[in-house]
Structure formats: structure tokens, C-alpha cells
Amino acid sequence: MIDPRDYGPDNLPFGIVSAASDDRRRPAVAYGDQAIDLDALVGRKLLDAESLRGATTLNDFLADGLGAWRAVRARLQYLLGSSASSDERSGVTACMLARDALTMHLPVVVGDYVDFYSSIEHATNLGRILRPNAEPLLPNYRHVPIGYHGRSATVVPSGTPIRRPHGQRLPPGANAPEFAPSAMLDVELEMGWFAGPGNALGEPIPADAVREHVFGYVLVNDWSARDIQAWEYQPLGPFLAKSFATSISPWIVTLDALEPFRVSEPAREPEPLPYLRANEPWAYDVELEMLLQTPRMRERALAPVSVSRTNFRAMYWTVAQQLAHVTSNGARIRPGDLFGTGTISGTPQGTQGSFIELTARGANPLSLPEGETRGFLEDGDTVILRGRAVRGSARIGLGEVAGTIV
Numbered sequence: 382m383i384d385p386r387d388y389g390p391d392n393l394p395f396g397i398v399s400a401a402s403d404d405r406r407r408p409a410v411a412y413g414d415q416a417i418d419l420d421a422l423v424g425r426k427l428l429d430a431e432s433l434r435g436a437t438t439l440n441d442f443l444a445d446g447l448g449a450w451r452a453v454r455a456r457l458q459y460l461l462g463s464s465a466s467s468d469e470r471s472g473v474t475a476c477m478l479a480r481d482a483l484t485m486h487l488p489v490v491v492g493d494y495v496d497f498y499s500s501i502e503h504a505t506n507l508g509r510i511l512r513p514n515a516e517p518l519l520p521n522y523r524h525v526p527i528g529y530h531g532r533s534a535t536v537v538p539s540g541t542p543i544r545r546p547h548g549q550r551l552p553p554g555a556n557a558p559e560f561a562p563s564a565m566l567d568v569e570l571e572m573g574w575f576a577g578p579g580n581a582l583g584e585p586i587p588a589d590a591v592r593e594h595v596f597g598y599v600l601v602n603d604w605s606a607r608d609i610q611a612w613e614y615q616p617l618g619p620f621l622a623k624s625f626a627t628s629i630s631p632w633i634v635t636l637d638a639l640e641p642f643r644v645s646e647p648a649r650e651p652e653p654l655p656y657l658r659a660n661e662p663w664a665y666d667v668e669l670e671m672l673l674q675t676p677r678m679r680e681r682a683l684a685p686v687s688v689s690r691t692n693f694r695a696m697y698w699t700v701a702q703q704l705a706h707v708t709s710n711g712a713r714i715r716p717g718d719l720f721g722t723g724t725i726s727g728t729p730q731g732t733q734g735s736f737i738e739l740t741a742r743g744a745n746p747l748s749l750p751e752g753e754t755r756g757f758l759e760d761g762d763t764v765i766l767r768g769r770a771v772r773g774s775a776r777i778g779l780g781e782v783a784g785t786i787v
């Protein structure tokens with residue numbers, strides 16, 4: 382259950398919803414424990430946004446760009462504020478849907494999907510586990526934002542069951558691989574951003590153009606099969622170990638909503654190359670949490686337990702650098718392309734964004750209620766990622782992304 386205060390008038394995150402009464406998909410913004418049906422609002426001529434009329438995805442709205450995004454946001458804030466007329470207010474009320482009764486869909490048709498590797502703590506933690514006798518950080522890390530292209534067709538909304546993948550793995554001590562269900566199923570706690578209008582082929586986007594090109598953020602769970610990954614990842618990187626499912630939170634929180642939570646970036650040494658420098662800081666103070674509920678906990682009505690808490694602010698590579706880097710060779714990005722930040726981890730125990738880090742690859746299993754332990758995920762386990770930015774009375778919820786292993 383998401384606290385209605387997470388979706389106040391300063392947030393207004395965008396999604397695609399359907400109601401039980403008629404399963405027609407329509408654009409909406411979350412508002413408290415309600416959602417405002419934007420198609421209905423346009424129909425009542427209370428909102429002027431043609432790309433939202435009859436829309437079943439937000440791709441056309443993302444293509445409209447910053448001017449349109451801001452006009453819609455300003456209009457909604459006006460309609461929800463004290464300056465609106467009583468006719469306008471009753472019109473908005475007529476467009477409200479109870480949020481709990483809605484089915485949430487993918488907010489966009491995801492075009493390309495890229496996942497970065499932008500937490501230096503995560504890269505260091507993983508380097509220590511995977512290459513125990515070598516320098517944990519590879520020499521390119523502090524120069525180039527590392528990433529890979531993932532599979533957009535398996536990006537799914539929160540709540541979608543996650544089927545344990547089969548794949549090739551090399552059993553310990555064996556000299557030949559086997560094809561079997563993954564025994565090291567894991568999560569990656571990430572955030573992600575959706576591209577706006579995009580660029581023309583051959584025209585890089587500068588690091589300072591974030592506001593024009595990034596519509597907003599979601600939470601991302603980049604499900605990962607570590608045994609499959611360990612066998613397949615060299616020399617070209619992740620492939621089937623990650624392409625079976627990537628879950629996202631359903632409400633996209635805009636850059637303007639998160640603007641009060643931008644903070645200075647961590648120190649970087651050496652200084653990045655000029656094309657990776659932005660004039661403003663693009664780190665965000667967003668608190669993140671990972672929770673786990675096992676089938677036994679569910680049977681005994683025990684609430685999910687927190688297994689990790691971390692913060693988005695320490696990322697080595699920011700959205701500005703990811704945007705500039707991914708287009709620096711002239712590659713195109715298009716409205717609705719999704720970019721994951723990479724696993725968000727700290728160094729202390731309990732701040733890591735994956736089980737492989739939290740349990741040292743299963744060697745130190747987590748202790749759970751009722752005497753249960755977990756090295757990696759078992760069938761029936763539910764993982765929930767939550768995000769929230771709070772400062773004084775200002776509060777912006779990212780909502781949550783949940784998935785259960787089947």
C-alpha cells in the first residue's frame with residue numbers, strides 16, 4: 382500500500398491505467414489515493430493536450446517535449462489548487478478514479494532498453510566477489526559510463542509474476558555446462574529514466590540538455606540469474622541472464638517533481654572528459670529500500686521485511702552523463718526508450734542493491750523471521766523495491782515495484 386502523501390500535488394506522476402468496470406487503457410496522474418483520468422479531462426475540455434486524448438501509451442506525450450509536459454503539469458496544479466472555479470473543480474472530481482481499484486499497465490511502449498553500471502560502490506562490491514585476487518574496479522570505470530543493451534520486450538509492470546529462467550551454467554568443479562533452472566536468482570535495485578523527444582541520427586545530445594530529453598524516473602528491478610551470468614558474460618557482457626524480465630514501477634515521476642531533491646554529485650577523480658561534464662549537478666537525494674516476503678511469511682501474515690536501504694545520491698555517473706554518453710557516437714534515442722541506472726549500492730552491509738552483494742554470493746545468507754535464510758531467491762518469494770524523496774514537508778513518492786518468483 383502506497384501512502385497517499387507520496388502522491389501530493391507536487392508529484393503528479395504519469396501512468397497508464399484501466400478500471401475494472403471497462404478495461405480501456407487511458408493516461409492518468411496519481412493524486413493522493415486517487416488517479417485523475419487525463420483522457421476524460423481532455424474530453425471535458427479542462428485540459429488541452431491532444432497527445433493524451435484516447436492515448437493507450439504515453440509515447441506521443443513524451444515526444445511532445447518539455448513545453449507540453451510543463452503546460453500539462455501547470456494546468457493540473459491549477460485545477461487542483463484554490464484558484465480553480467467550482468465548475469472546474471467538480472469537473473476534475475468527475476475524472477477521479479480510486480487508485481487501489483486500477484490495473485496499472487506499462488506507461489510506454491519501451492523502444493530500446495539500456496542498463497548502465499553507474500554505482501561505483503556496486504561495481505567495486507561485485508569486482509571483489511567476481512575477481513577476488515585482482516583490483517576490484519576495472520581501469521575504464523572512472524572514465525566511461527559502462528552499460529549494455531537489454532531486451533525491451535521483457536520490460537514488465539510491477540506485479541507481473543517472474544518465471545525462474547532456465548539457462549546454461551557451469552556447476553562448481555564441473556568441466557561441462559548444464560541446462561537447468563537458475564539456482565542463483567537475484568534482483569538489482571535500480572532507478573530508470575524515460576527518454577523524451579530524442580535526437581536525429583548523428584546528432585549527439587549534450588550533457589546539459591537533460592530537461593529537454595528526460596521525461597522522468599521509475600524504479601527498476603533488473604532481475605538477474607547469477608549462475609547463467611557467470612558462465613555467459615565474458616567477453617561480451619550480460620545476455621540471457623538478464624533478458625528474461627525487467628520490472629518497473631508504473632508511475633513515472635517527472636524531473637520537475639524531483640527538482641527540489643537534486644543534490645551535488647560525488648567527487649570524481651579524474652575529472653570526466655569534457656563531453657561528460659554538465660553545468661548543473663544531477664544527483665538526487667532519493668531513499669531506496671528493498672523488502673522481501675517469503676511464502677512462509679505470507680502464510681503466517683508476516684509483513685515483508687526490509688533487507689536493504691540505500692540512496693540514489695551517490696551514483697558515480699548521473700543521468701546527464703548517461704544521456705550524453707549514449708548519444709555521443711551519434712546513436713539515436715526515441716520517445717519511450719528506457720535507461721536503467723545500474724544497481725544502486727552502498728559499501729556498508731545492508732546498503733547493497735542485490736543479493737549477490739548482500740550475501741557474498743550466497744556464502745552469508747540473510748536471516749529472516751521464523752528462522753528462514755536466503756542466499757538467493759526461492760520460488761514464491763516476493764521482492765518489493767520502494768523509493769521516496771523527503772525534505773521538510775516536501776515529499777515525492779516513486780511508489781514501488783514488486784514481483785513474485787514462480
Ligand code: MN
Binds near residue numbers: 724
Ligand atoms: Mn542492472
